[in-house]
Amino acid sequence: MTQPRRPTMADVAAEAGVSRALVSIVIRGAAGAGEATRARVLEAAERLGYRPDARARLLRSSRSRLLGVVFDITGPYHTELVGHLYPAARTRGYGITLSACGRAQSQHEAVHSLLDLGVEALIILAPETPDEDLARLPVPVVSVFRPATHPDVASVASDERAGVDLAMNHLLQLGHRRIAHVDGGDAVGAQPRRSAYLEFTSSRPGELEPPVVLSAGSELSDGREAGARLLEEARRPSAVLVFNDVCALGVLQALLTNGVPVPEEVSVVGYDDASLAALAHVPLTSVNQQGPDLAAAAVEAADAALAGEFRHVLIPPSLTVRASTGIPNTGDHMCEGAASH
Amino acid sequence: MTQPRRPTMADVAAEAGVSRALVSIVIRGAAGAGEATRARVLEAAERLGYRPDARARLLRSSRSRLLGVVFDITGPYHTELVGHLYPAARTRGYGITLSACGRAQSQHEAVHSLLDLGVEALIILAPETPDEDLARLPVPVVSVFRPATHPDVASVASDERAGVDLAMNHLLQLGHRRIAHVDGGDAVGAQPRRSAYLEFTSSRPGELEPPVVLSAGSELSDGREAGARLLEEARRPSAVLVFNDVCALGVLQALLTNGVPVPEEVSVVGYDDASLAALAHVPLTSVNQQGPDLAAAAVEAADAALAGEFRHVLIPPSLTVRASTGIPNTGDHMCEGAASH
DNA sequence: GATGATGTCTAGAACGATCTAGTAAGATGG
DNA sequence: CCATCTTACTAGATCGTTCTAGACATCATC
Structure with a gap:
């Protein structure tokens, strides 16, 4: 022994x-x-x-080539991105140390535990702290998911507008004219998706009916409630774009349990293309934020920030079409399917 | 700046x-x-x-009071347990460093990156490495989810037999007589659950019909296939105990899409009580492995192992009853109308 | 008053790497 | 042959802690 x-x-x-x-x-x-x-x-x-010995190396060397990653253990999409960060860092010669936040550890605590370890830069997924506070930290910060407004904070995010446009164009081409949006309340990313939706609908007055926004959140229960409210609408929309996949699952449940078939009566589009999107009873069409690209860009942004250049990157998303979207079964559409990209 | x-x-x-x-x-x-x-x-x-400065402290001090945690980023239940480990460690005066394994980083690499950091002990979730190799590592190891057989490896796991018994007794009390098992193939925990199921059924020849084991795995697709095979059974079981929640979701999908209502025609029980169990279209009855207790026991086992005592702990699980289980509607011994809605 | 226990504090050597400054040997060039 | 440059290597300081050994009071005990 x-x-x-x-x-x-x-x-x-x-x-x-x-x-x-x-x-x-x-x-x-x-x-x-x-x-x-x-x-x-x-x-x-x-x-x-x-x-x-990493301790001695970290202590002595000026360039530790170690990146600190702060992620929320409760966010399903966060862990997926962390998985992509490892290879992204490795190919660029960086190492990674994780610190999880959640109920038991605040984001602030997570950040400082990493700073105590001597990380060279921080990659924070969906930071809660205002940019100006992040800029005051002793190492450069890359904000992921939330575009930064401060010049000394780098950021990498998905292009929300492009994502919403992809989803809306998909529905439009299927023939939908009345498309609702179940939004994410005050969650990270909710605001830009909501305004992208509003702009898309209101900029096409001839093609689309006016916007219908159902205020919800990022949880399953939020989706359930929003789904119930959707069914009470005077003129029921034939399609709905939901803030994220978890919430979309809630909407799906509300629709199906009320005997409204998806996609025959209502098409549903989620956001994130998380692994559970494919797990749904009716597999979800969802906007894919391109995790590997986000991760690679985050590491590159950290690298650039260490050289003094604070980038603000937007990654174009893609749309994964599954079974939850289809041609609307009511009225004045038909033979719209011609257009394809 | x-x-x-x-x-x-x-x-x-x-x-x-x-x-x-x-x-x-x-x-x-x-x-x-x-x-x-x-x-x-x-x-x-x-x-x-x-x-x-954590680096200097780690380098110099004999007792770093730092625990290294190795988890699989792709395992949904792993991240849940990691969330519970933070408070468990904190209340016992330990810190935690994470290292994720998955596609990009092997468990072996994760272990060594933590050793390089000078952790005092390792907590490995579902270790792939044989116990004797773990025992040779320069720090004590706590194997979580997989009970250890080696005297110099501590372990904390859920009592699989008790979990299976809980689920089976629940189904038995509801009146089920023909209960199948969709197993987890060679996943961690699959073997003990399978043999507990076999023992339970074969030890009650009067009450239960002989065991029906459908070989599957831990993935959604495994569940889908197993669910399809279940429907082809000559005498269809009225209930099925599935290896884990993800796989159970697959079974659920197969049943529902084939027009077999759950729980009216078939009751389904999952395992893990992961957050997605409640998210399912029909919320899953599932065996709860008591994450907070597992986490607390893991930290305590690490503490004890540092003092030279290698514990082997089994945590008793509980059963969370949701909508996926009910009274069987067909029965050789029961009246037909009883369970119909 | 010597002796030993405290209780409070300090100097300086670790820990195991990296980094700076410098040496020795050989090559190059006038 | 001397000056200079390059290449291959080394001694010793250094990073920011903890730890060991001991100093110096104060206080009780014999």
């Missing part, structure tokens, strides 16, 4: 018959070592099973 | 007019400082906005 002490650089140096400093050079892959000794040091390190 | 250097212990020491060592004592809350100076040091630290 006595565990042998973990080998250090000094051990490798002794094994290879060189100085600690040279081992450091070789391990980092830095210039300044001869080809023969480099091989000898690497072989010694291998033989001893040496791994650099 | 010039960020002021982060204050160190030396700064606090100078501000309070004491030595660095004393500041260390006060900050750690260790014994050996006078009441008056303790207050003075704390006030100086507060004034400068001092926060201890």
Whole structure:
């Protein structure tokens, strides 16, 4: 049971018959070592099973090449994005440390626990803190999902307007004329999606009927309630664009349990294309925010921010069409399906 | 934009007019400082906005009181448990560092990145590595979800047998006599649930019909296929216990899309009581693994393992009854009309 | 008054890496 | 042959903590 002490650089140096400093050079892959000794040091390190100690490295080095990621453990889409961040960071030579926030740990606590570890930059998913406070942090910050307004805060977000346009054009081409929106209340991303919806509908007075916004939120229960209210509308919309997938699932439940078939009577479009979108009873058509692209852009933005350039990136989304959308069964449409991109 | 250097212990020491060592004592809350100076040091630290540097602390101290948590970012129940681990660790004076595994990072890599950081112990959710390899790691390991067989690996898991018994007794009491099991293939936890099911059914030959096991997996598609096969059974079971909630959702979809109402024709029980169980079209009755208890036990097991005691804990689960289970409407021994709506 | 227990505080050496400055040896050039 | 540049390497300081050993009072005990 006595565990042998973990080998250090000094051990490798002794094994290879060189100085600690040279081992450091070789391990980092830095210039300044001869080809023969480099091989000898690497072989010694291998033989001893040496791994650099992250604590010491973090403490001493000026560039730790470590990115801190703050995510909300309760947000289903957050964890998906975190999964994409690992490869994105790795290919750019960065490491990643996570800190989760949620009921037990505030975003503020998560941020500071990462700063204490000496991360070079922070990637915060859906930050709650105002941009100006983020700008005051001692390391550059990349705000993901929420576009930043402050010049010293970088941001990477999905192009919400483009996403809404994709969904609305899809419904329009299917022949829908009366399209409602179940919004996300004050959740991150709700406001831009709502205004994109309003602008889309009101800019096409000939093609589309006036906007119908049902105020909801990001939870399943919000969707259920909104779905119930949708059914009470005097002239029921033939399609509905919902704030996100979880909420859309609620709408779906409300419709189906009230005997309104989807998509025959009402088409439903979700947002996020989270894994549960495909899991729904009627698989959801949903706007895909391109997680891998968002992740790659976030790491690149962190890299640029470390060089002093604060980018503001918008990633164009795509639309994943599944079974929850179809041609409306009522009235004056027909043979609209001709248009395709 | 010039960020002021982060204050160190030396700064606090100078501000309070004491030595660095004393500041260390006060900050750690260790014994050996006078009441008056303790207050003075704390006030100086507060004034400068001092926060201890985790890197240096980790590097130097023998007891870092840091637990490394390895979880699978793609497992929906894993992230839920991670959320419970934060408060569990905090109340016991531990900190937590996460490392995710998944497509981009193997469990092995995740483990070693945490070891490089100097964690005192590892909590691994559903370890893939054999126990004997885990026992050889330089820090104690707590295996969560998978009971350990090795004496030098601690483990905390849900009592699968008790969970299956809860579900089966529930169905039995509702009047079901022919109960099938859709299993999880080779997923973690599948084997004990399957054998608990087999034992339960075969130990009650008078009350229950012989076991029907449909081999599946942990994915939605596995559930869909198993659900389709269930409908082809010569004598269709009136209830089915499914490996986990995701898979149960698949079964549910297969049943509903084939016009078999749940729970009127077939009752469905899931496992995990994940948040999506309540999100289903027909909310799932599911076995709850008591996440907060599992998390608390995992941290306590890590604590005990650090003291040399390797515990093997089983947490008793509970059953959350929702709409997917009900009285069977066909029965050799029951009247037909009883269960119809 | 010597002796030992405290209780409070400090100097300085770790921890294991990186970084700065500098040395020694050989190559290049006039 | 001397000056200079490059290449390969090393000694020792340094990052910000914790830890060990000990100093210096104060106080009780013999």
